[in-house]
Amino acid sequence: MLMVYSAQAQKLKIKAVPDSIKVPFFNGIFVQGDVASVASSFFSKGKTYSYEANVQADFKHKLFPVFELGYAGADKVTTDNVGFKTNGYFERFGVDLNVLTHKKDSKPTTNLFLVGLRLGMSNFKYNISNLTITDDYWGGLPKTTNYNNISTTKTWYELAVGVRVEVWKNIFMGWTVRSKTLITKDKDGDPTPWYIPGFGINNTGSSLGINYTIGYKFHLSAKKKPLDKVKQSTIVITK
């Protein structure tokens, strides 16, 4: 207990100030895998697929810089028999902010409510096949166009909101919902990719995604005192 003694006009006031809890700067690293993308890949039967994992550091239990890496692709044929095929790696980096607050005299909860920002990038190749144009009025043979091995790099940003809960000793589960917006856009009329690894289905430059992660938190510090209580026994006397 921190005691503050205040002397004013020959009176001594004793005021009790609660103990403060010091949160270490570095609290460990999460290593997490995304289950939602695996489930989604299974249900889409190969039309789209994505696998991703991330590492995320815990600074002050407030800031969580993150690096995400994944592999994704698509193999789709429309009802008009137009085909689209791609696959490639993607990476994202960014930071989450834990918006849960704790009282100064209490231990912060291990659960997290995170809001964050990501910058994503993917360099990949794609094919669009069997684009057929017919001339219904003038007639003539239909003409088919194929675009093969178009190489492109796409960048996008994501606004993310999610929760992370410690379900068992250092094992965390949680979800993140992301609103994704493309930064690099194609020229009107150019053959744009229907699917971008890491971004998802490219619907007019925006997309919505969800991750359900399961991960482990490693406490890497040698002196493992994640949430030390530090007593400050300072006596302050004021006139």
Place this chain on the structure above:
Amino acid sequence: MKKIQYITLLLCLIVGFSCAVDESCRTNRSVLMQFGLHHVNLTDTSRTVAAMTIDSLTVRGLVVDTLTGKYLNQNLDSVYKNLKSISIINVPLHKFEHMSVYEITFNNKIITGNKDTLKFINRKDTLTILHENIDKYLSLECGSIKIHSIDTAYTTHHFIDSIRIINHKVNNINLENIQIYK
């Protein structure tokens, strides 16, 4: 804890349903060149141009041999067949050739500035459009379309006095491309 699990499940369901892919094409795929019909009214002191409504009109495409320049005896359906009270004509350009030719048959009465009535019955003009054809990719659901860029347009003068290209680009946004003056 239970609350978080419940919210997680709910979110998964909402996102899952909202991300269902809709394969229908909602973009207009129709590419038509638009003619606007205009009447030039000349008096001693002024010249005014106004939109003109034709009493009845028939439009059909003429197939031309690109090597000889002769019309082939190939009957195409009319784009418009004896359509009444018309002031705008929308016609498809050839998607794979660089020349589209139309025969337009006009039936119209025009009251002049001197209040005389001029009758035009079955007046036929042949309109020739030279154009470039360009592939435009819309989306995976909608595929590609051909858009056009008009280079030149010329006409015979049995009914039509003159024509003017006002917008060279012909795409899936309907805009007036050529004005026909009488």
